[in-house]
Amino acid sequence: MQSKGSKHRFSTMANRSRIPSLFISMFATFASIYVAGRLWQDAQNRVYLIKELDRITGQGQSAISVDDTLKIIACREQHKKLDALKVELDAAKKEGFVSKGLIESNGTYSKRRPLVVIGILTKFGRQKNRDAIRKAWMGNGASLKKIEDGKGIILRFVIGRSANRGDSQDKDIDRENGLTNDFLILEDHVEGSQGNAEKAKLFFAHAADEWDAEFYAKVNDDVYVNIDALGATLATHLDKPRIYMGCMKSGEVFSEQNHKWYEPEWWKFGDKKSYFRHASGEMYVISQALAKFISINRSILRTYAHDDVSAGSWFIGLDVKHIDETNFCCSSWSTGAICAGV
Template sequence: MQSRGSSHRLPGLALRSPISSFMLAMLATMASVYVAGRLWQDAENRVYLIKELDRRTGKRQTAISVDESLKMVACRDQHKKLAALEMELAAARHEGYVSKYGYGSESSDTNGAPSKKRLLAVIGILTGFESKNGRDAIRKSWVPSGAELKKLEEDKGVVVRFVIGRSANRGDSMDRAIDDENKHSKDFIVLDNVVEASEEVPKKTRLFLAHAVDTWDADFYVKVNDNIYVNIDSLGAMLSAHVDKPRVYLGCMKSGEVFSDSNHKWFEPDWWKFGDGKSYFRHASGEMFVISRALAQFISINRDILRTYAHDDVSVGSWFIGLDVNHVDEGKLCCSSWTSGAICSAV
């Protein structure tokens, strides 16, 4: 009986076994297809996102390698070190630790050949579009023209240039008049990124000093107004006595009241920064002042972050607060005082 019963159950088991295997195989195939489809879809999504990112950013490379990052950091560090070394080198030259290259001496290039002499001074005369008659008067008095201007540089180590900006309407008749005048006189520094306006004078002074030290290798850089006459021989004699001072700031030192009334001629928008006493810090008069090479280099390096105030002389004085600067109150540079032995005089 048992054997017969067993024989009745065997066919059922035989039928169920192939069906189960078939179902398992079919389920496995469906699962494989599903997983493959998801993987393919994810890959397509990633490709689409990368292409979209490239399209929006305009870059094919979406990541910077570690090596490239290190190179960028090292480059920034080198720029900072170079700026610091330039300041230290200028100070060392003036201190005598490096050959000073004062006017009349010669430096040498890497091959030992003598190079161009260092100038004594670069003088910038700030002028405007309306001052043509004043410039002509200066050319007839203390600033030579033509070949004599070059001779002044070669014989006395002094470069003199008129400094002017551009018209707000770039390329108009005022700009063309200055360009034509400069073709004949060749005695201008034209600052293309300065608009010629009274409120832009502090910026104009800053960019002149930066341009001058970047262009000419001199011991001193001088700013003068175009209504001032200068005795160049007396100026040269005075400056020669200060060549060994690395960070010197010479001028007719003054302080003066800070005016908070917007209707006043000398209104200072930042009057509140100067304390309850409303008095400016000591600074050289804007008629004429002198700074040494190291200070001009400081202005050049930091030109983009130096704050300007309403007046150029106050602005220059503010840049040296906190620095180890030798302020020299030189009465001979008080151009409006008519003191004995004055180097300059107002007209």
């Protein structure tokens, strides 16, 4: 027989063991209620989202997951915001604003992005030509900076290096550039042994790499440019993504070696020996997308005897808008002319 003390200890131990069990049961009950509540809430959310998706898409009952539903709804909201922004942009354009390079009534442009980079292709021994251009329409020093900041037009003389690197010709150009700071020197182009076609290609490539402009223009160093007329003309074409603008022509291909305009690869241009449509070389303009194209493909773009023909050949197979702008015909000054040869 157990003593009264033993019975008392047994009863006490049993009571103690019931207390943890009670706590465990209560915890399990509350946990079950919490989980059930969360599941019910998620189920309610799922039902709500699916109903919302059905209402938005109009496609009846949907079995799509909640995560995918949220993504679709977020995507739809983004589309709504984009549509609203497009409406605002269209309204702004109708009021005379443009998305890039805003033109003002006084002929100046916003500083968001340069309007055009003009490369004036020049050679050794032609400082008199360059000085005449600086005096006539390009300016120098503060006036050149004013054109850049006020009109968004960047002007640079473009030249390569001498075949004898570091000789007096190179030093003369470096000395002149030190005074004027208006050269783009093509370190990878050799003057004389490589023609203007290669120089023009490298100018567009380097200019596109250095300046994020709307347009890029090539000009000869015996041409005078009406800066204001050029800026106003280009501003009307800001909405066109790929343009090639100039005084368009075709012209005869000359196969006689003693001819001034001899084309060594004349046989590529067909039996009638007539060039394809291209802009005259005195001055022509391309948009940013085409300059970037030249920059990316500079190593494989073919050049012919003349830079204008070469440039035209690069764009034949592309979706490019050719703009025949008669005011780019630089034979002489005329009313509204953009350029003139001298």
